[in-house]
Amino acid sequence: MNRYEAAAVAVRTELVLALRDARADFEALPGPTTGRPISGMSLDLHIQHGYVAVSLRTDEEKWEQTHIGDWQHAQFLSSLQDSPDTAMSRLAAVVVELYNEVREDDVLGLADRRHMLYLVAAEAVLNEEVAIVLNELGIEAPVFGEELGSAPFAFFVYDADEMLTVNYCDVVRAHRVTARVLRNEA
Secondary structure, three states, rough: OHHHHHHHHHHHHHHHHHHHHOOHHOOOOOOOOHOOOOOEEEEEEEEEOOEEEEEEEEEHHHOOOOOHHHEEEEEEEEEEOOOOOHHHHHHHHHHHHHHHHHOOOOOHHHHHHHHHHHHHHHHOOOOHHHHHHHOOOOOOOOOOOOOOOOOOOEEEEEOOOOOOOOOOOHHHHHHHHHHHHHHHHH
């Protein structure tokens, strides 16, 4: 396992714990009967500021994909709101530690390291375990594998500094499809 795969496992582990710890918050959300089901989740990394957040998008907000701060449930979970011993705070600490990790053989600049962290976060968010936990919490989140296709629910990871204005989850999904196609071509 390379360091980025290990980082994705660390981020996913703390994210899953944070989601499970927030069960009561999720249960308090308006459900489908109110016409405001949740149709998206963003993992917001504010790396240089040392905090992370999970934002939720309602179905009514599905066209507001890149304006996450305008979502009704922006920063639904946040490491800024939590004490240092919570999963969200540990998730922020993991991200900051990964960002600040410098090795002798490290040739990455800070912008490159942030880029890799966004990819790591997208891999973590798209992991089947996250979708399973969201479904346990009453949110119909799909498992995205190596196939093309869409769903009414979307996952998001954006670069807060907008070095690249793409949804890193889409980048990861596109890479998975490409890897599958190339494997099948061989």
